[in-house]
Amino acid sequence: MGPFVRWNGLAASSARTSTEIVLLDPEDHLIGQLRFRACPECRTGQILDIRVCDAWQRQGLGRELVRSLLAHRLGYRWSTTLQTRDGRAFFLAMTEETAVALPQGGPLCGHLMGRIRRTWRGFLDR
Numbered sequence: 407m408g409p410f411v412r413w414n415g416l417a418a419s420s421a422r423t424s425t426e427i428v429l430l431d432p433e434d435h436l437i438g439q440l441r442f443r444a445c446p447e448c449r450t451g452q453i454l455d456i457r458v459c460d461a462w463q464r465q466g467l468g469r470e471l472v473r474s475l476l477a478h479r480l481g482y483r484w485s486t487t488l489q490t491r492d493g494r495a496f497f498l499a500m501t502e503e504t505a506v507a508l509p510q511g512g513p514l515c516g517h518l519m520g521r522i523r524r525t526w527r528g529f530l531d532r
């Protein structure tokens with residue numbers, strides 16, 4: 407059995423808090439994570455952070471996380487925090503695959519402005 411996706415903190419999901427989607431291996435170990443914020447009012451979202459642990463890289467799990475996010479927030483306008491070079495390549499590929507634009511630093515709605523600032527780490531950071 408492969409890894410599977412689980413959503414944490416969905417109930418509390420709002421523009422002010424970040425929500426995470428996690429990937430767990432069959433023994434429930436955390437192997438990947440995507441954090442985002444989304445404003446249901448303006449249907450605007452920002453991906454804050456995405457990573458997959460080393461042992462599970464290059465198996466399409468990052469894509470799995472993004473696809474899961476987009477599927478659960480259809481019709482949202484997305485952007486990301488600062489993208490590394492690999493991050494840019496990753497999100498460009500995701501945009502080609504899903505036809506959803508994922509620009510770096512795209513406009514946020516007023517509810518999403520401020521507060522959280524984070525740079526990319528983990529599997530996009532190389």
Ligand SMILES: [Zn+2]
Nearest residue numbers: 445448515517
């Ligand atoms: Zn908003």
